[in-house]
Amino acid sequence: MKYLSILIAAVFAHNIALRYFLGWCPLVSQSKKLSSAWGMGVAVTLVMTITSAINWPVYHYLLVPYGLEYLQYIAFIIVIASTVQVLEMVIERFFPSLYTTMGVFLPLITVNCAILGVSLFMILRDYTLFTGIIYALGSGIGWSVAIISLASIREKLRFADVPKPLQGPGITMLIAGIMAFAFLGFSGMVGIQ
Amino acid sequence: MGYLSPIIVLDLVAGSLAIVLVVANKLFAEYEDVTVDVNDGEEEFVVEGGTTLLQAFTQNEIYIPSACGGQGSCGFCTAKVKEGGGPVLPTEEPMLTREELVNDVRLSCQVKVREDMEVEIEEKYLEVEKYDAEVISTEDVTPSIKEILFDLKEPETIDFKAGQYVQVQVPADGDTVDRAYSIASEESVHDKVMLTVQLIEGGLGSTYLHELEEGEKVEFTGPFGDFYVQDTDAKIIGVAGGVGLAPLRSIVFSLLEKGIDREIWLFYGTRTREDLYYHDDLQELADEYENFKYVPALDSSQPEWDGEVGLITEVMDDYLEEGWDMEGYLCGPPPMMEATIDLLTDYGVDEDDILFDDFS
Numbered sequence: 414m415k416y417l418s419i420l421i422a423a424v425f426a427h428n429i430a431l432r433y434f435l436g437w438c439p440l441v442s443q444s445k446k447l448s449s450a451w452g453m454g455v456a457v458t459l460v461m462t463i464t465s466a467i468n469w470p471v472y473h474y475l476l477v478p479y480g481l482e483y484l485q486y487i488a489f490i491i492v493i494a495s496t497v498q499v500l501e502m503v504i505e506r507f508f509p510s511l512y513t514t515m516g517v518f519l520p521l522i523t524v525n526c527a528i529l530g531v532s533l534f535m536i537l538r539d540y541t542l543f544t545g546i547i548y549a550l551g552s553g554i555g556w557s558v559a560i561i562s563l564a565s566i567r568e569k570l571r572f573a574d575v576p577k578p579l580q581g582p583g584i585t586m587l588i589a590g591i592m593a594f595a596f597l598g599f600s601g602m603v604g605i606q
Numbered sequence: 607m608g609y610l611s612p613i614i615v616l617d618l619v620a621g622s623l624a625i626v627l628v629v630a631n632k633l634f635a636e637y638e639d640v641t642v643d644v645n646d647g648e649e650e651f652v653v654e655g656g657t658t659l660l661q662a663f664t665q666n667e668i669y670i671p672s673a674c675g676g677q678g679s680c681g682f683c684t685a686k687v688k689e690g691g692g693p694v695l696p697t698e699e700p701m702l703t704r705e706e707l708v709n710d711v712r713l714s715c716q717v718k719v720r721e722d723m724e725v726e727i728e729e730k731y732l733e734v735e736k737y738d739a740e741v742i743s744t745e746d747v748t749p750s751i752k753e754i755l756f757d758l759k760e761p762e763t764i765d766f767k768a769g770q771y772v773q774v775q776v777p778a779d780g781d782t783v784d785r786a787y788s789i790a791s792e793e794s795v796h797d798k799v800m801l802t803v804q805l806i807e808g809g810l811g812s813t814y815l816h817e818l819e820e821g822e823k824v825e826f827t828g829p830f831g832d833f834y835v836q837d838t839d840a841k842i843i844g845v846a847g848g849v850g851l852a853p854l855r856s857i858v859f860s861l862l863e864k865g866i867d868r869e870i871w872l873f874y875g876t877r878t879r880e881d882l883y884y885h886d887d888l889q890e891l892a893d894e895y896e897n898f899k900y901v902p903a904l905d906s907s908q909p910e911w912d913g914e915v916g917l918i919t920e921v922m923d924d925y926l927e928e929g930w931d932m933e934g935y936l937c938g939p940p941p942m943m944e945a946t947i948d949l950l951t952d953y954g955v956d957e958d959d960i961l962f963d964d965f966s
Contacts, residue, residue, distance in 0.1 A: 471619060479611040488619050495623040502634035 423551025436527025450564030458553025465549035690723035768860035772828030785811030788853035847938025875918035934960035
């Protein structure tokens with residue numbers, strides 16, 4: 414039950430994109446097409462889950478015993494960077510079309526603050542390894558929900574008469590803002606601890 | 607120990623990740639050998655997977671044009687991919703027309719060879735060869751333009767149409783990049799190739815060619831290009847700006863040598879008198895052949911210059927007449943070419959009958 418509530422909390426009430434405003438660069442730039450939004454969502458979810466599963470033992474078994482907690486940023490970033498590299502090779506090899514739709518954004522996940530944010534939250538909230546993985550998975554799904562709904566709205570918006578200065582990123586930020594308001598309605602539903 | 611522990615721990619993390627990366631690279635990024643079939647079995651070769659199609663072509667001595675050196679910015683290296691090659695990449699889309707996209711035409715510098723492929727390229731590219739050449743002589747024909755004459759070593763002869771170009775392989779950081787230069791020599795010369803090269807500040811190709819000395823070896827591929835004279839009866843209107851004279855020199859000399867009786871005009875514009883190269887040769891030809899009219903023009907008046915002065919289009923306007931049956935052959939800086947195309951269309955020349963060699 415506890416795991417389920419953390420998962421749901423991470424997807425809705427504590428949505429990493431719409432509650433914490435992390436990972437907005439790809440959220441805005443990759444939400445033009447529903448297909449690339451799906452690809453990006455899957456990639457972010459994968460990287461989030463894998464990196465927090467690696468970062469947890471790195472933190473608790475390597476950094477904590479030697480009192481090196483202050484190195485967590487560097488250590489986490491190295492882990493994230495290499496995970497993305499490996500994932501990039503795997504996707505290029507087995508899913509070339511996904512690889513090309515994601516293009517430069519796949520390597521850009523390396524510097525996506527949502528990924529690092531999830532690992533840091535996991536440490537901050539003293540999760541166990543399994544809870545951490547559940548939380549990361551939930552956050553990834555939550556981020557995907559955000560980008561996929563945003564992309565669906567933007568596809569509908571293609572024929573709308575958007576005022577010129579707002580076209581492109583402008584209206585996207587507004588939509589995402591309204592979505593964030595909507596997600597505020599989930600708060601209090603389930604706790605994250 | 608206290609000082610060392612952060613270093614050791616970080617090294618441990620980074621080191622083990624490096625090992626993971628090496629293993630992953632071995633597992634996923636190395637491809638097996640694949641077979642590429644060109645023009646329904648006319649050529650077939652095996653390459654190691656993972657390279658681009660353009661590299662695969664070059665490795666197997668098939669040379670298709672690529673002016674930008676595989677960066678995906680010139681759009682010349684197109685090939686029809688019938689089998690394999692995956693979906694069209696976002697980097698190719700802007701370079702391909704709708705018709706090309708429908709017909710499976712791809713940019714070969716972007717397509718990666720990962721599986722067995724069937725491709726189709728224009729027949730003439732299978733005839734393109736790679737030449738080993740040696741510099742016979744170099745001469746400064748203007749303060750910034752050098753005439754370089756190459757002797758062909760392997761193969762020993764070249765067949766080309768006046769106006770076509772070759773791609774010189776310019777060494778760069780242990781690799782080579784291709785740079786296109788028009789052939790300035792005549793069609794009838796088969797064992798030598800002459801290029802005229804303008805030195806461009808910081809330009810990779812021009813710096814390399816300008817520093818060449820007698821006896822040095824150079825490699826190039828060719829001939830390429832559709833910039834050659836069509837077989838009609840129309841008057842040939844050649845327009846050259848600066849170093850753009852090179853292909854037109856070849857066209858004028860080759861056609862006159864063949865004894866063609868079409869009227870040939872050459873409008874040639876430069877900034878100053880020193881920049882006019884082959885001026886005396888062209889003047890001589892104009893005196894000798896009645897059907898060849900040579901009109902050089904300088905941007906501004908200069909002492910000891912009694913020829914035309916002004917923009918090349920203004921000068922042309924004085925000579926051309928309405929109702930002439932004309933074909934345009936233009937080579938020069940883009941603004942000059944655009945203005946000339948406008949002028950010629952005003953004179954009723956069909957846009958399809960205006961060919962231009964874009965050297966920008």
